[in-house]
Amino acid sequence: MFTLSEENYLKAIYHLELGNDGGVSTNAIAEKLATKASSVTDMVKKLSEKEVVLYKKYKGVTLTVLGKTVAASVVRKHRLWEVFLVEKLNFSWHEVHEVAEQLEHIKSAKLINQLDRFLGFPTHDPHGDPIPDKDGNLKIVAKSLLSTLSKNESGICIGVDDSSSEFLQFLDKKGITLGKKITILDKEDFDDSLSILIGDKKLSISNKIASNLYIRAHTGQ
Amino acid sequence: MFTLSEENYLKAIYHLELGNDGGVSTNAIAEKLATKASSVTDMVKKLSEKEVVLYKKYKGVTLTVLGKTVAASVVRKHRLWEVFLVEKLNFSWHEVHEVAEQLEHIKSAKLINQLDRFLGFPTHDPHGDPIPDKDGNLKIVAKSLLSTLSKNESGICIGVDDSSSEFLQFLDKKGITLGKKITILDKEDFDDSLSILIGDKKLSISNKIASNLYIRAHTGQ
DNA sequence: ATAAATTTTTAGACAAGTCTAAAAATAATA
DNA sequence: TATTATTTTTAGACTTGTCTAAAAATTTAT
Numbered sequence: 453m454f455t456l457s458e459e460n461y462l463k464a465i466y467h468l469e470l471g472n473d474g475g476v477s478t479n480a481i482a483e484k485l486a487t488k489a490s491s492v493t494d495m496v497k498k499l500s501e502k503e504v505v506l507y508k509k510y511k512g513v514t515l516t517v518l519g520k521t522v523a524a525s526v527v528r529k530h531r532l533w534e535v536f537l538v539e540k541l542n543f544s545w546h547e548v549h550e551v552a553e554q555l556e557h558i559k560s561a562k563l564i565n566q567l568d569r570f571l572g573f574p575t576h577d578p579h580g581d582p583i584p585d586k587d588g589n590l591k592i593v594a595k596s597l598l599s600t601l602s603k604n605e606s607g608i609c610i611g612v613d614d615s616s617s618e619f620l621q622f623l624d625k626k627g628i629t630l631g632k633k634i635t636i637l638d639k640e641d642f643d644d645s646l647s648i649l650i651g652d653k654k655l656s657i658s659n660k661i662a663s664n665l666y667i668r669a670h671t672g673q
Numbered sequence: 674m675f676t677l678s679e680e681n682y683l684k685a686i687y688h689l690e691l692g693n694d695g696g697v698s699t700n701a702i703a704e705k706l707a708t709k710a711s712s713v714t715d716m717v718k719k720l721s722e723k724e725v726v727l728y729k730k731y732k733g734v735t736l737t738v739l740g741k742t743v744a745a746s747v748v749r750k751h752r753l754w755e756v757f758l759v760e761k762l763n764f765s766w767h768e769v770h771e772v773a774e775q776l777e778h779i780k781s782a783k784l785i786n787q788l789d790r791f792l793g794f795p796t797h798d799p800h801g802d803p804i805p806d807k808d809g810n811l812k813i814v815a816k817s818l819l820s821t822l823s824k825n826e827s828g829i830c831i832g833v834d835d836s837s838s839e840f841l842q843f844l845d846k847k848g849i850t851l852g853k854k855i856t857i858l859d860k861e862d863f864d865d866s867l868s869i870l871i872g873d874k875k876l877s878i879s880n881k882i883a884s885n886l887y888i889r890a891h892t893g894q
Numbered sequence: 895a896t897a898a899a900t901t902t903t904t905a906g907a908c909a910a911g912t913c914t915a916a917a918a919a920t921a922a923t924a
Numbered sequence: 925t926a927t928t929a930t931t932t933t934t935a936g937a938c939t940t941g942t943c944t945a946a947a948a949a950t951t952t953a954t
Contacts, residue, residue: 457911478932491912493933498910510919510932541787551781558779560772566762678941699902712942714903719940731902731949 454502456557459526460485461495462504463556465515466523475512524588530556531577531584532567538578539571545578546620579620580611580630580666594669598634599644599662606635607667609650614664626655633670675723677778680747681706682716683725684777686736687744696733745809751777752798752805753788759799760792766799767841800841801832801851801887815890819855820865820883827856828888830871835885847876854891 454462464484468476478496482489500507504519515523533555537543543551565586568574575591576582582590595610609632612619623629628650637654638647644659675683685705689697699717703710721728725740736744754776758764764772786807789795796812797803803811816831830853833840844850849871858875859868865880 455910479930487911488913489932490914490934494911537784541784541791543783543787547783551779551784554779554781555776558772558775560775562764562768563758563762563772566764570762676940700900708941709943710902711904711944715941 453559454504454522457495458499458502458504459522459557461492461499462515462519462523463526463530465505465513466520466527469515475514477512481513521588524584524590526556528584528586528588529558529564531581532564532571532574534577534579535571535574535583536567544620544624545615546617546624548578549615549617576611578630579615580609581615595666596669597663598636598646598648598665598667599659601636601667603636603639606633606649607670608632609634609665610668611666612664613666619664622661626657627651627653628655628665634665634667674780675725675743678716679720679723679725680743680778682713682720683736683740683744684747684751686726686734687741687748690736696735698733702734742809745805745811747777749805749807749809750779750785752802753785753792753795755798755800756792756795756804757788765841765845766836767838767845769799770836770838797832799851800836801830802836816887817890818884819857819867819869819886819888820880822857822888824857824860827854827870828891829853830855830886831889832887833885834887840885843882847878848872848874849876849886855886855888 461481464481465476468480468484472480478489478492481492481496485492496505496507496513499505499513499519503516504522505513505515507513530552533552534545534548537548537551538545574583582592584590593610596607597613598607598609601607609628609630611630612623628634632650635649636646637649640646644662645656646659646662647654647656649655682702685702686697689701689705693701699710699713702713702717706713717726717728717734720726720734720740725737725743726734727737728734751773754773755766755769758769758772759766795804803813805811814831817828818834819828819830822828830849830851832851833844849855853871856870857867858870861867865883866877867880867883868875868877870876
């Protein structure tokens, strides 16, 4: 069994490993968890004892198969709870993270399995991130950043890169939500801003925004 | 804000105060929380500093108005989550306590208010215990122990005194659930056992069982 | 009312998780 | 490659919540 703190470390390492491949640095973990490098070193030793990470002094850490399973189960719980909050309790997608950070540590296999069933076995959370299955595997969907599409191309909005509350609220204001079809009407060479069609509305968005929106290729019209 | 441990102490004192009136003893709290008296003394001092209990050395503790509010909110969360588990996730009433002990500490006013709404503003948990409202008040329903009814009297089963997993599973096996009408067919002087009619079934139950079942008076036939 | 039993508190210790400051190792640069 | 600069680790301290063992207060019983 793992403590709340241990679970948070495993989750942080899990997320960092998906970005960089290879070992994760002490400092990277410290930054992600808003803690100090010395605390990370201490905890990483404990996790190594428990055989959930591989750790060589000064060489960073890697999750073991066991560690990856534990971390994925925490992520699974986090994302299932996010779906619950949005679908059943009328939370907005920018409000769910903080609460899910707490709910993800509740220990009960039956709870999470029944929740999964209750929600209709969702595959993605409200931000478009994939939900690991019981075994910790996640289905990767081919996706591109909106900013990489060319003029007249279109796709379905399926996720965000930056899921900060501010960004999500900005998207709400603009009417940009998951599942909507977006077509590039024009690209401005000057500042790489885009003119897009979403639903029946025309919008102009900056490159920064377009670089934080994931799109699934949309075949046919 | 209160820690998990502080919330558990407040809840324990809250429940103990409902039983005994007057101050709650250090030992009683220690027993309820399966901890040691010395630990209770330490924590009670902290709670006193935070002005949620009144504490005089050797004289026991009492919740302040603030303390009672905090405790009631924890109890409210516990019982609402129990309803959720039974009504939405198909838990049996004997399985919910352990999970609710964890869920009751999740901090989010919106979460609990929306959960309340989602569940249709329930007034009682799956064991028949009342759910405190937002202000911590609970509606007391007049109830009697089944063992106090006389021959040919009847009532509606509305709660249990002992809500241990074993007792609840025993009731499941016998088909005794909340909301069912129970009629006393006969009382045995010898061992105070009862012959009862529940639904269309005749059962014989011991006095011990009858002393753990709460009944609401049933007017009319 | 005094002695014995019980309850409660104090004193000191420990584990988990964190921190600061300093030392050691690694990486970057001239 | 020698010297900075950066990263990482160690050492020691602190907080929270707990414990044991002993002292103090209260209650019970003779």
